Amino acid sequence: xxxxxxxxxxRPLGLLAELTHRCPLACPYCSNPLALDRREDExxxxxxxxxxxxxxxxxVLQVHLSGGEPAARRDLEDIMASARQAGLYTNLITxxxxxxxxxxxxxxxxxxxxxxxxIQDSEAGxxxxxxxxxxxxxxxxxxxxxxxxxxxxxxxxxxIHRANIDRVAEMVAMALAMGAKxxxxxxxxxYGWALKNRAMLMPRRDQVERAVATIEELRARHRGEIVIxxxxxxxxxxxxxxxxxxxxxxxxxxxxxxxxxxxxxxxxIPGLEFWSVREKSLADIWQFSPAFTxxxxxxxxxxxxxxxxxxxxxxGGCRCQAFALTGDARATDPVCHLSxxxxxxxxxxxxxxxxxxxxxxxxxxxx
Numbered sequence: 001x002x003x004x005x006x007x008x009x010x011r012p013l014g015l016l017a018e019l020t021h022r023c024p025l026a027c028p029y030c031s032n033p034l035a036l037d038r039r040e041d042e043x044x045x046x047x048x049x050x051x052x053x054x055x056x057x058x059x060v061l062q063v064h065l066s067g068g069e070p071a072a073r074r075d076l077e078d079i080m081a082s083a084r085q086a087g088l089y090t091n092l093i094t095x096x097x098x099x100x101x102x103x104x105x106x107x108x109x110x111x112x113x114x115x116x117x118x119i120q121d122s123e124a125g126x127x128x129x130x131x132x133x134x135x136x137x138x139x140x141x142x143x144x145x146x147x148x149x150x151x152x153x154x155x156x157x158x159x160i161h162r163a164n165i166d167r168v169a170e171m172v173a174m175a176l177a178m179g180a181k182x183x184x185x186x187x188x189x190x191y192g193w194a195l196k197n198r199a200m201l202m203p204r205r206d207q208v209e210r211a212v213a214t215i216e217e218l219r220a221r222h223r224g225e226i227v228i229x230x231x232x233x234x235x236x237x238x239x240x241x242x243x244x245x246x247x248x249x250x251x252x253x254x255x256x257x258x259x260x261x262x263x264x265x266x267x268x269i270p271g272l273e274f275w276s277v278r279e280k281s282l283a284d285i286w287q288f289s290p291a292f293t294x295x296x297x298x299x300x301x302x303x304x305x306x307x308x309x310x311x312x313x314x315x316g317g318c319r320c321q322a323f324a325l326t327g328d329a330r331a332t333d334p335v336c337h338l339s340x341x342x343x344x345x346x347x348x349x350x351x352x353x354x355x356x357x358x359x360x361x362x363x364x365x366x367x
Contacts, residue, residue: 009287010246011059015088016253016264017048019065019079022072024097026132027120028197028357029159029188032068033267037256045075047277049082051254054282062089064116068256071098077110084111091116093157096140097133104146115147116155117178121163122170130163132359141178148179155182160211160233161201162352168211172218176226183226185215187233191265191324193360199353208236235349239310240317240333247319248296252286260285262292265320269329295319300330304338 021036043051052063063083070076071094083090091114092099092107099107117140121127127137147154156175160168168185175183190198203211215230222228231241244251244263253261258276266272273290286292294300298311305316316322317333325334325348326341334341 010249012055012250012252012286013059013061014251015052015055015060015063016251017051017063017065017079017083018067018253018255019043019048019070019073019076020068020256023068023095024072024133025069025095025136026359026361027130027159028132028359029161029194029201030360031189031192031194031264033192033265035267041257042073043254043256043258043277045078045082047258048079049085051277051282052083052086052088054277056086056088058283058286060088062091064091064093066093069095069098071103077103077106080107080110080112089113091155093118094143095131095136096143097136099143101146104143104150108150108152112152114153114155115143116157117144117147118157118159119171119174120159122167122174126163130357132357144178144180153182154178154180155184156180157184157186159186159188160203161188162203162207163201165203165207165211168214169218172215172222172226172228176222181226183228185211185228185230187231189234189265189321191268191320193358195324196358198348199351200355200357202235202349202352203233204352205236205349208233234318234321234335235345237335238337240314240321240335242314243295243316243318243320246296246315247294248286248292252282252292260289260291262295263320266291268320269323295329302330302332305332308338 020042021032022039070092073079080090090112092112093116096117119127119140120130124137128134144154156178158171172183188194188201194201212232215228219228248262253264254277255261258278259274260277261267261274272294275285275289298315301311301316305311317335319329322331322333323329325344332339334345336342
């Protein structure tokens, strides 16, 4: 039986459905956990259908079908159809590798509403090097053309770091040429695998300042043509971003094996208890899971957050980042200039290495 959470509790609007951790790319900033779920542990299509039905009853409006590469799932069309049957708006987040024109037709017939394609750079050689996959750049361009030809909305996601930040304008131009109506300038987040490459990925402050100015100019120039979403990268910001709109307030994440997380990187915080959709309903997890209640609201916040006028705006920042930098997930996110640990962020923002990336080996997740 599907239950719903009390009205006093915020209702989630979005669900990130990680269908698999299998992926053809090996990006040095990969946001998936260090310990990846194996193919044999992935939820089957029938379980995903139940999750989508429960999500819709809980108030979720849209589902982001992600991975890894969701096209690695041979039953992706069935999963897509069940999301549509549940009444959810479907967004496919793909590397562009593995989605052929024929398969895109099947996905569209099954209920695909929107496609988001990641790009690593505006230059083919650099893009393929960052992705760790020769030919990825060309495949992404080809898929984008097929998406637009079918009248499906396209968003381009560009992960920014030191190797490509000076080509922000070129990447926006590329998104326009691809037919995208939205481009997300998403700076690398330094936890999980990206933490291993932080010194290789960290941009200089002068690069960040130029990029911010460039983005504002591009927004004015292309107003009405394309929406440009971007925020200042954490290590160069004055205030932290709200953790996924506030921990346990707006979204939830289901891993390939069925664990439900308040945010994508929540497993980096030790000691949290994550409930699974294999044993619990999504509504019970949203309302009662220890992982969701751990940092929901602002009561747990220490000073200076506890008395800060921004506490209901940024909720003390990112819990995963707080833990990664201080060892305490309840601490004020050190990105904040008021944090007693802010000097650590300033120091790390200046640490850079020009050495080869540490690429992750995804072979052990299964074929």
